[in-house]
Amino acid sequence: KLASEESDLKDLEPDRKRKKIEDSSSGKSMTSDVPEDLDFLVPKAGFFCPICSLFYSGEKAMTNHCKSTRHKQNTEKFMAKQRKEKEQNEAEERSSR
Numbered sequence: 001k002l003a004s005e006e007s008d009l010k011d012l013e014p015d016r017k018r019k020k021i022e023d024s025s026s027g028k029s030m031t032s033d034v035p036e037d038l039d040f041l042v043p044k045a046g047f048f049c050p051i052c053s054l055f056y057s058g059e060k061a062m063t064n065h066c067k068s069t070r071h072k073q074n075t076e077k078f079m080a081k082q083r084k085e086k087e088q089n090e091a092e093e094r095s096s097r
Contacts, residue, residue, distance in 0.1 A: 044057060045057075046058070046062075047059070047061075049062075049065060049066075049071065051071065051074045051075055052071055052074050
């Protein structure tokens with residue numbers, strides 16, 4: 001049953017994309033488990049800073065971010081946390097021997 005539902009959704013996909021935004025309310029019942037907002041999302045390539053949880057689409061913006069005080073402070077905190085976790089893991093390994 002799931003496979004047939006998936007193929008039905010695939011068949012509906014092009015029609016949903018062609019509809020105007022005003023018509024989107026009529027298609028709700030067919031795709032109730034897919035939020036309408038997903039229609040507006042576009043995949044992008046860029047740079048993500050996991051330390052600051054920020055995304056940059058251009059290399060220049062990413063470079064400027066890496067030079068920023070905010071990023072440097074977050075990196076220091078991140079590195080200190082990493083060192084502390086590593087020390088704790090090493091201490092646990094020594095005590096378990």
